[in-house]
Amino acid sequence: MPIQWYPGHMTKARRQIADTMPLVDVVIEVLDGRMPLACENPVVTELRTYRPCIKVLSKSDLADPDVTAAWIRYFASVKHPNPGNGMPPGKVVAIAITTDRPGESKSKLLKLCKELALHPHGPNKTVRSMIVGIPNVGKSTLINTLMDRKVAKVGDEPAVTKSQQVVTLSNGMTLFDNPGIMWPKIEDDDVSYRLAFGGAIPDSAIEYESVALWGAEYLLDCYPQLVTARYKLKSLPVDGEALLVEIGKRRGALRSGGVVDMHKASDVLIHDFRAGTLGRISLESPDDPPREARGGANIDLDPGDIDEQ
Secondary structure, X not given: OOOOOXXXXXXXXXXHHHHHHHHOOEEEEEEEOOOHHHHOOHHHXXXXXXXXXXXXXXXXOOOOHHHHHHHHHHHHHOOOOOOOOOOOOOOEEEEEOOOOOHHHHHHHHHHHHHHHOOOOOOOOOOOEXXXXXXXXXXXXXXXXXXXXXXXXXXXXXXXXXXXXXXXXXXXXXXXXXXXXXXXXXXXXXXXXXHHHHHOOOOHHHOOHHHHHHHHHHHHHHHXXXXXXXXXXXXXXXXXXXXXXXXXXXXXXXXXXXXXXXXXXXXHHHHHHHHHOOOOOOOOOOOOOOOOOOOOOOOOOOOHHHOEOO
């Protein structure tokens, strides 16, 4: 069963985005570059309608570079449906950014915003952009990069930003920054596990060992060399559980009697992935089989149905 997480403040944030969207020329959707399709929010697609969109693949310095290049090609080729309001779908462009070259990332993104803005702007006209994305994908880091100073709080836990804020860049561009929002119901198991393994869903809302087991199985299938190198394994474990046992033994995650503490072993694996110490890893590729529709974009939950975490 997919992991679900939809705190009450996200309903308010969604309404704020909907109310502000008519003012916006271009939408910047920040996606975790290790799992960009899992991070695509159908609510954002619904609300932006015909507006152009820049898909910013953040954390790309942690992702498999070959897979990131494939994602850039994917977003350039995908056909977007007509929004159904008499307007053609807005152009969608994807770019990958890294934290080690902030100046380059800033220049590239601001240039794209100007090029894609809905209406022609003279030198004195303001481009109005909106930054959106699910929690913990790097929106605040991007805002701070664009501002050349810290104006947004950055944290490792999802849902750090709680309310919409407006900032003005040195070039006059207006940015609407929003809290990260999920969609009300995740239909696909693998999507929910990717999001949990990558940190988009808080650890308090997941079954930690189940998420680590999913990650262990994935890493054994897709990045076995990185796993064996990181944990100095002489041979590849037969499955995810066996990998966690080996990690526990090598990292001293043991209970009395020498029994592996699976929670601590899970913590080692999840932390190593999120920190990038395992190596450059992507959790999905454009070549993966098509997934089930995620759904839930048009659902407005009643207060009694909302998790108030």
